[in-house]
Amino acid sequence: MGIVVLGSYLSPYSLRVLIELEELVVDYELKPVNIKQGEHRTPEFLKMQPFGQVPVLQDDDLTLFESRAITRYLAEKFDGQGTPLLGKSMKEKALVNQWVEVESQNYDRPLIAIVEQVVWKPSWGKTTNEEIVAAEMAKLEKVLDVYEAQLTKHKYLAGDFFSLADLGHLPGTHLLVNIGKKGAVFADRPHLNAWWEDISSRPSFKKTMAKTP
Amino acid sequence: MAIVLYGVSTYNCQRVTSALLEFGIEDFELIKVDLKEREHFSPEYLAMQPFHQVPVFESGDYRLYESRAIVRYFAEKYKDAGPSILGSTLEEKALVNQWVDTEAHQFNDFAFAPWSMEYLMSWRLKRPLDEALVAPLYEKLGYFLDVAEKQLSKTKYLAGNFFSLADLNIAPSLLRVSVLQPELINDRKNVRAWFESITSRPAFKKMLEADKGWRFPYGPFTNEEAQKLRTS
Numbered sequence: 001m002g003i004v005v006l007g008s009y010l011s012p013y014s015l016r017v018l019i020e021l022e023e024l025v026v027d028y029e030l031k032p033v034n035i036k037q038g039e040h041r042t043p044e045f046l047k048m049q050p051f052g053q054v055p056v057l058q059d060d061d062l063t064l065f066e067s068r069a070i071t072r073y074l075a076e077k078f079d080g081q082g083t084p085l086l087g088k089s090m091k092e093k094a095l096v097n098q099w100v101e102v103e104s105q106n107y108d109r110p111l112i113a114i115v116e117q118v119v120w121k122p123s124w125g126k127t128t129n130e131e132i133v134a135a136e137m138a139k140l141e142k143v144l145d146v147y148e149a150q151l152t153k154h155k156y157l158a159g160d161f162f163s164l165a166d167l168g169h170l171p172g173t174h175l176l177v178n179i180g181k182k183g184a185v186f187a188d189r190p191h192l193n194a195w196w197e198d199i200s201s202r203p204s205f206k207k208t209m210a211k212t213p
Numbered sequence: 214m215a216i217v218l219y220g221v222s223t224y225n226c227q228r229v230t231s232a233l234l235e236f237g238i239e240d241f242e243l244i245k246v247d248l249k250e251r252e253h254f255s256p257e258y259l260a261m262q263p264f265h266q267v268p269v270f271e272s273g274d275y276r277l278y279e280s281r282a283i284v285r286y287f288a289e290k291y292k293d294a295g296p297s298i299l300g301s302t303l304e305e306k307a308l309v310n311q312w313v314d315t316e317a318h319q320f321n322d323f324a325f326a327p328w329s330m331e332y333l334m335s336w337r338l339k340r341p342l343d344e345a346l347v348a349p350l351y352e353k354l355g356y357f358l359d360v361a362e363k364q365l366s367k368t369k370y371l372a373g374n375f376f377s378l379a380d381l382n383i384a385p386s387l388l389r390v391s392v393l394q395p396e397l398i399n400d401r402k403n404v405r406a407w408f409e410s411i412t413s414r415p416a417f418k419k420m421l422e423a424d425k426g427w428r429f430p431y432g433p434f435t436n437e438e439a440q441k442l443r444t445s
Contacts, residue, residue, distance in 0.1 A: 102279060105317075
């Protein structure tokens with residue numbers, strides 16, 4: 001049957017999986033889930049994903065949710081084809097995992113809070129709460145300072161190799177910088193900015209984003 | 214190489230300590246980082262963990278932070294010490310990771326962390342609980358535990374019939390749930406049995422002993438009651 005992703009081009013978490021599939025050179029089918037119409041809350045969907053979220057992966061008998069669990073599974077399954085994403089030695093792999101956690105725990109939270117205010121709310125006809133934006137930007141900038149320091153030492157987050165850790169940042173950062181127009185905080189940090197320019201010029205990212213409406 | 218763990222008492226530090234003990238590693242140094250004194254903001258600490266968070270794992274020159282990355286590293290490194298808590302097949306590993314991430318997001322980020330933080334703050338600052346904050350988080354905890362209840366009617370542990378990283382990661386947090394609002398666990402038959410099982414593992418008990426300074430700080434518990442928790 002092959003890889004099926006149930007998701008939405010509107011969801012950075014879905015996009016994370018799709019970008020990775022391009023990196024791994026794996027064919028897939030995207031089955032769109034209509035978030036606006038609440039398709040992710042129907043009883044049928046909740047049977048697959050009890051928390052009502054996208055993406056969901058189907059690979060033959062396996063149904064899997066949580067985007068970072070999905071990307072980890074795909075990287076392990078297709079290890080040896082496309083771009084190596086996990087690191088080579090046990091220590092390298094652990095550093096990749098560390099930065100995946102940093103993205104999940106420290107980077108994504110303020111980023112999504114800002115994206116909600118400056119991208120999603122306007123698209124729903126609601127007003128941006130500038131106080132929240134300011135507060136969350138302050139938090140994000142502190143995180144970006146750490147990233148700038150790290151990327152001064154290495155070309156990518158876990159070392160001098162592109163990994164799952166860097167890939168995970170692509171869709172959210174695109175929303176923040178390109179759609180939300182909050183790129184100044186990247187431009188102010190030369191190594192961070194160079195890293196962003198580098199990873200966002202990867203064919204896997206461009207190809208996936210070309211498919212989004 | 215001598216193993217050093219920086220950070221004690223918090224649920225994410227206890228996660229790391231219990232993981233090391235699961236693999237039969239008892240020879241390590243546990244160093245307290247005084248969060249109240251803001252030791253985690255000192256230049257020395259920031260050089261190790263630039264996000265000013267605990268815990269940190271150190272062995273010689275090699276350092277790692279983020280508790281879930283640390284325990285994953287232990288699970289890989291000490292894979293041969295016993296049955297794999299990562300899962301054995303590709304599919305098993307995927308399901309373990311799915312539940313590890315579900316604990317991290319649906320349980321911890323959306324519910325447990327802000328909920329338990331409010332209890333801590335109300336106790337520390339000697340003010341009433343903000344019910345408007347706590348009530349929806351309590352609901353979310355309940356929803357997660359309903360999902361767990363259903364899963365645990367099919368499998369003995371979260372990701373299958375084997376103890377995995379997902380169960381290990383959640384255990385210290387569940388201990389706090391069981392003390393703060395025990396009915397969340399006790400009213401769910403499968404969750405209760407699973408909770409008893411994962412918190413009575415020898416490694417978990419050893420962890421509570423090793424973390425000698427630990428006491429349950431969320432009150433209103435007397436030191437006697439907290440002591441009972443530690444040694445039961």
